[in-house]
Amino acid sequence: MNKGEGKMKQRLGIIDGIRGFSLIGILMANMLIFQYGIWGMNELEHFKLFVGDEAANIWVKVFVEGSFMPIFMFLFGYSMIKMKEKLEENGGKVKRHFARRFFLLIVLGLLHSTFVWEGDILFSYGCLGLLMMIFLNRKKKTIFIWAVTLLILTSFIGFGNMMETPEEAESINSYVQKANLIYADGSYSEIKDFRNSGEDPLGLPPGAYFFIILLTPFMLCPLFLLGMYAAKMRWFTQPKEERKLYVCWASILVPIGLLLKSIPYLLPNTVWAGVAEILGAPLLAIGYIFAFALLYAKGVNPVFLKLFENVGRLSMTNYLLQSIICTTIFYGYGFGLFGQIGVINGILLAIAIYGIQVITSHFYLKVWKVGPFEKLMRIGTYLKWSGNTKKKAKPVPDYPQVKEQI
Template sequence: MMKQRLGIIDGIRGFSLIGILMANMLIFQYGIWGMDELEHFKLFAGDEAANIWLKIFVEGSFMPIFMFLFGYSMIKMKEKLEENGGKVKRHFARRFFLLIGLGLLHSTFVWEGDILFSYGCLGLIMMIFLNRKPKTIFIWAVTLLILTSFIGFGNMMETPEEAERIDSYVQKANLIYADGSYSDIKDFRNSGEDPLGLPPAAYLFIILLTPFMLCPLFLFGMYAAKMHWFTQPNEERKRYVRLASILIPIGLLLKSIPYLMPNSIWAGVAEILGAPLLAIGYIFAFALLYAKGVNPVFLKLFENVGRLSMTNYLLQSIICTTIFYGYGIGLFGQIGVLNGILLAISIYGLQVISSHFYLKVWKVGPFEKLMRIGTYLKWSGNSKKKTGTAVAANVQVEKQA
């Protein structure tokens, strides 16, 4: 059962990486601010339709899958640590601080779209839910999902001054990313230049709000793990069908509202709420493949990518910045949205092949190994099992802490 469960989780994680790469391709090609200002770049036939397709089917709905699995894995790791007599909170604290450090290095020296730093910070917050009951976690998840969705209420428009600053920033970024040296791009990325010109209080509010925006999917993942979902695919098949058939259409409809009714005051709410609902629908749709008896060789390809998820995620950054930035090939803003999607599929295909052959030689990826060493403080990267008495004592101490 454990082997099958891990296969599903790794498979879903590997599946999420293709969507994450396609969505991130907009940032690699145009920058965080430029991805919504495509009029400044060279576009080709079909790019407008491809961009809308990305916004509805992909953007904002694959990264939450990673968040869901992060929460799911936290509970499974907690169970393993308790079984082996490890100190749960200490192990998690080391793991999340290491994740924060990797995220800072990634964002400073490689790419501006890093997620590892946020995951590490949020992981520290999520530790308060480790010993909560499933019902409590579910209530928190639903409540936060609804409340944070209303941040998009009113779909506020940019002021002319903000629009002018953003245009100027995007044009400047276009020149630097396309033609600049590594040091030019790194200095620009870390300059702290703000095209919106918001006051410090606004950024403090954003920093305080961000964990609440990200929490729901983490909590849903923790809930699923505590309820032992994805452990018996054949027995859970009806759940997969029911949730996928409900959540995918609802998610797609909500994410389409900004394009069907662009002037609606509810467009922002619909988009923010639709993204995570679609993500959860995708999770159950992919899990259904395990209950339908799909060729295990096909599923194993996704599992291999998922087992090396951190390594593959960081490699995507290195490969794409080399392709698009001036110190590499310098194709920033040149290939278009549709070709960017095709490039993402090609890169992912190479990662499927490389992951397959890598795991024939090694069992763990280099960055996954680093995380294990930092978590368990052992070169083997594994927790040491203790006697039954020691295990019971440690579990009791953790629950009282």
């Protein structure tokens, strides 16, 4: 193996490792939705709580919620640039391959949200991926300016968090109680119908939802763009040489992110609480990325890091399996534990499920190289059963003909 190949393998390892690391945080954050529903996760007074659950809930919201999904977004943008480079190297049609990939993500997301769980992210990723294609050939400086500008502007959406009116609070409470009964005791068809009913506790006008749909991509784009920027800068390719970079940004962004996300709990009445929380979440996510990358720069036991890499290599399969496992545990057609086990036990359950995925990913990759859903994505992207891009044939040298001497 030459030096260049070694660096490439190292790069893939660190990116897979960060992706695998993000899945434990995503599961912890999603555990609140699995247990209490999208609306109920902020109305815990309607559920059975245990000693320490309120403190644990604040810990999740400060250290975890909103700061691990952005890691996925960052890596999505990073991988787009790397995939573009690979396609160009092999003579593939870049936009055509990306369009197929993102449309397939949209379809998988719709199926996931319709038939399994309401907290799907694949649909949003597919839609945003189509939008991000306009940045594929942009300069590094342009991408960075767009990322920082959108990050700052969208943070001010949280300015002056609006208080719920008594009517809205009553409507939400009624919806949460109804959801509690259906999710805990309902059949699969009852839960699916309720999830897809489109019932809105706030009763917002259609124009409000149009505005939300229009605004959402701009709120999610910054992390995608920063991932693209990092790939174009060739970050995370040589951890040993980049150690100072990791230390610098981790030591700055992790404390700042935690401080900003703590403001709504330390100073709940300040008008800047919403801005601080929205801005703190992605900053903490980027800090986590550099902090985890530092493990590679410091030469932490490769066996330990390989466990995260294995989970990351099967990230889509593991993400979808988390939905299937948790809905089976909490919903009425499974064990019916919706709203019953508490926040701390939910955290412990998330760790246990992730531990099982670490073990299963390790043994799965000893037999197969690609996960089932990852394979499906490759087949749909490259339109080849092998799931690999067609390599560009190397030109044959045109040597001058030499007449045979007699």
